[in-house]
Amino acid sequence: MSTFLGMPAIHAPRGVGGLRGDESFPKAAKAALGDTQLRANIGRATRTIREKRAAVVEEVPDWEELRLAGQQVKAATMARLDDHLRTLEEAVTRRGGVVHWARDANEANAIIADLILATGETEVVKVKSMVTQEIGLNEALEAQGITATETDLAELIVQLGHDKPSHILVPAIHRNRAEVREIFLREMPGVPPDLTDDPRQLAMAARAHLRQKFLTAKVAVSGANFAVADSGTLLVVESEGNGRMCLTLPETLITVMGIEKVVPTWQDLEVFLQLLPRSSTGERMNPYTSAWTGVTPGDGPQAFHLVLLDNGRTATLGDHVGREVLHCIKCSACMNVCPVYERTGGHAYGSVYPGPIGAVLTPQLTGIEDNSSLPFASSLCGACFDACPVRIDIPSLLVHLRERHTEEQAKEHRLPTPEAAALSLVGWVMQSPRRFRMAETALRMARPFARSGRFRSLPFPLSAWTTSRDAPAPPPETFREWWERTRDQ
Amino acid sequence: MGAREDILQRIKEANTGIEVRAVQRDYRRGPLTTTAGELPDLVTLLEERLVDYRATVVRCRPDGLASAVERLVAAASPVLRAPGVPHEWCPAAEPDHEGLAAQDLDAYAAVLTAATVACAETGTIALDASPDQGRRAITLIPDLHVCIVRADQVVASVPEMLSRLEGDRPITFISGPSATSDIELDRVEGVHGPRTLCVVLVETDEGDR
Numbered sequence: 001m002s003t004f005l006g007m008p009a010i011h012a013p014r015g016v017g018g019l020r021g022d023e024s025f026p027k028a029a030k031a032a033l034g035d036t037q038l039r040a041n042i043g044r045a046t047r048t049i050r051e052k053r054a055a056v057v058e059e060v061p062d063w064e065e066l067r068l069a070g071q072q073v074k075a076a077t078m079a080r081l082d083d084h085l086r087t088l089e090e091a092v093t094r095r096g097g098v099v100h101w102a103r104d105a106n107e108a109n110a111i112i113a114d115l116i117l118a119t120g121e122t123e124v125v126k127v128k129s130m131v132t133q134e135i136g137l138n139e140a141l142e143a144q145g146i147t148a149t150e151t152d153l154a155e156l157i158v159q160l161g162h163d164k165p166s167h168i169l170v171p172a173i174h175r176n177r178a179e180v181r182e183i184f185l186r187e188m189p190g191v192p193p194d195l196t197d198d199p200r201q202l203a204m205a206a207r208a209h210l211r212q213k214f215l216t217a218k219v220a221v222s223g224a225n226f227a228v229a230d231s232g233t234l235l236v237v238e239s240e241g242n243g244r245m246c247l248t249l250p251e252t253l254i255t256v257m258g259i260e261k262v263v264p265t266w267q268d269l270e271v272f273l274q275l276l277p278r279s280s281t282g283e284r285m286n287p288y289t290s291a292w293t294g295v296t297p298g299d300g301p302q303a304f305h306l307v308l309l310d311n312g313r314t315a316t317l318g319d320h321v322g323r324e325v326l327h328c329i330k331c332s333a334c335m336n337v338c339p340v341y342e343r344t345g346g347h348a349y350g351s352v353y354p355g356p357i358g359a360v361l362t363p364q365l366t367g368i369e370d371n372s373s374l375p376f377a378s379s380l381c382g383a384c385f386d387a388c389p390v391r392i393d394i395p396s397l398l399v400h401l402r403e404r405h406t407e408e409q410a411k412e413h414r415l416p417t418p419e420a421a422a423l424s425l426v427g428w429v430m431q432s433p434r435r436f437r438m439a440e441t442a443l444r445m446a447r448p449f450a451r452s453g454r455f456r457s458l459p460f461p462l463s464a465w466t467t468s469r470d471a472p473a474p475p476p477e478t479f480r481e482w483w484e485r486t487r488d489q
Numbered sequence: 490m491g492a493r494e495d496i497l498q499r500i501k502e503a504n505t506g507i508e509v510r511a512v513q514r515d516y517r518r519g520p521l522t523t524t525a526g527e528l529p530d531l532v533t534l535l536e537e538r539l540v541d542y543r544a545t546v547v548r549c550r551p552d553g554l555a556s557a558v559e560r561l562v563a564a565a566s567p568v569l570r571a572p573g574v575p576h577e578w579c580p581a582a583e584p585d586h587e588g589l590a591a592q593d594l595d596a597y598a599a600v601l602t603a604a605t606v607a608c609a610e611t612g613t614i615a616l617d618a619s620p621d622q623g624r625r626a627i628t629l630i631p632d633l634h635v636c637i638v639r640a641d642q643v644v645a646s647v648p649e650m651l652s653r654l655e656g657d658r659p660i661t662f663i664s665g666p667s668a669t670s671d672i673e674l675d676r677v678e679g680v681h682g683p684r685t686l687c688v689v690l691v692e693t694d695e696g697d698r
Contacts, residue, residue, distance in 0.1 A: 048674050065513075069512060079509045080509055085500075103495055153672070172671060203672065203680050211595075231656035233657060240682070241629060248629065267651070270648040270652075271514075287665050296658075323503075
């Protein structure tokens with residue numbers, strides 16, 4: 001691990017935003033595993049997206065070359081991130097936009113609230129954005145008397161259901177059509193009482209519900225998928241048209257983006273606009289992509305603000321291994337192939353960034369000790385690395401963060417951790433054949449307590465292992481006993 | 490220190506000892522070739538991709554354009570057109586002007602525009618707000634979008650498409666009508682944007698390139 005020694009690392013602050021859950025991953029996962037409806041919904045959905053993605057990736061003969069270029073463009077961008085951000089700021093300003101910088105979630109929320117209040121409005125429409133969930137923008141705006149309406153269909157389902165998103169691309173993936181119908185009937189004013197659970201009918205109810213809001217909204221808030229430094233162009237990639245509605249119809253547009261979203265040139269988009277849609281929704285191209293630069297007279301919002309957010313990103317950049325997570329283009333391919341995510345769903349991760357990438361990103365944004373169970377929420381099978389369109393080596397990053405967690409623990413406590421204590425005991429036992437034989441005999445005495453060859457729970461301190469997995473019962477005969485028995489004959 | 494200086498300083502320190510490496514661009518950037526080394530018919534490929542997205546595609550000769558458009562907008566009224574779209578393409582259409590607010594645009598049943606470039610491989614049409622394509626809002630609010638694409642505007646790949654566009658213009662990339670798969674991943678067309686996209690592919694004099 002290498003950490004820069006200058007200014008102290010600033011992480012995403014506590015008490016605000018969606019990066020910290022109420023309980024650790026193992027606890028939350030246990031509850032999620034018991035929810036059969038959730039497991040069925042998520043299992044079916046991830047399987048479907050996986051198959052679609054595989055088919056369209058198959059079509060592209062230069063997929064590996066594109067992945068390599070994606071990885072290299074991102075690495076080169078991060079290496080001179082300060083220069084690219086200055087260039088972006090200059091280009092946006094030149095084209096009539098205003099650039100704001102926010103060290104963390106609280107600063108960003110305050111900037112955005114002030115910008116909205118300055119327009120005299122108290123209602124805004126929102127394009128789905130991971131970063132606004134990360135900073136808890138909706139809650140912060142509500143505290144200032146501003147109502148933010150989510151306009152992405154899935155985000156709307158989540159918002160109306162007083163629920164939390166569980167996937168970065170399909171946030172309501174954990175809900176089935178019957179549940180969506182119930183939420184709409186209960187929460188959507190003016191919805192026809194004979195609404196069925198047909199997805200088309202449900203989508204048209206959302207269309208009718210949001211239409212007037214779009215046509216009259218004065219202020220919109222969005223995230224960004226990419227920002228081109230040299231031209232100052234911002235891009236939002238979407239499907240429904242709610243993004244275009246928010247980006248083009250209101251008078252004022254406020255876009256907030258993590259500082260890692262910048263790419264140096266327009267040409268770099270030729271890589272990412274090929275990698276992103278196929279990896280995320282399994283389409284050759286998403287239905288709509290909007291690109292805009294500052295303010296264009298007569299077309300779109302005539303006031304444009306860009307908020308550049310750190311919130312733990314420079315601290316992440318300071319870790320020369322862990323920084324690779326900043327290459328992420330938020331496609332969610334890693335989630336859809338992850339055997340852990342597929343069974344627990346997104347809520348168990350406690351962060352708006354779930355799945356393998358979330359397990360690496362979240363602890364780095366918050367500081368590892370605030371999310372120390374996440375780097376362990378993986379089987380390290382490597383499927384996420386194979387699926388990642390920009391070749392982020394997630395398994396290696398997980399191992400790296402586990403190591404950092406152990407280091408932090410060692411620094412904090414003078415007493416050894418349970419893992420360290422257990423391993424030193426094992427070391428002592430293995431030093432002598434006599435001790436090893438005795439340990440084997442002792443272990444076998446536990447055999448009658450196992451059920452169908454497994455222990456569901458063991459007494460402390462071994463319960464640390466069995467809270468999240470079963471332990472196999474010791475065999476009736478050890479290898480040494482078998483050897484002696486069969487060779488002596 | 491202000492937030493700006495603070496963040497830039499942190500980045501600089503985090504990057505101490507990090508070098509910039511060159512980017513290899515070994516992916517395809519030129520025209521698409523099939524395994525047999527032939528150039529596929531790009532207009533046909535574009536048509537297939539668009540139909541796959543459930544867009545309606547019509548092909549015609551330049552002299553058949555007006556009647557093709559007339560058939561497509563027959564059931565829609567009133568029709569709006571981007572200000573630079575020639576009157577002859579659709580005599581019934583009214584030109585867009587800045588006085589029309591979003592609510593006014595909502596009164597139009599259809600809109601007619603041209604395009605800047607189209608990418609066959611992905612079935613994508615790019616509009617760059619030139620006069621014959623108009624401001625972004627007009628292709629968003631009316632329920633039917635009729636888009637005219639000339640055969641010589643069709644390129645094979647995403648890199649070729651982007652190289653024909655200028656990054657600092659307002660650009661809309663359209664790949665089929667508005668769609669969502671948010672409810673159990675069942676695809677539904679037309680959540681917020683136009684529910685129907687009709688593309689008229691006009692053969693140019695050189696033939697299909």
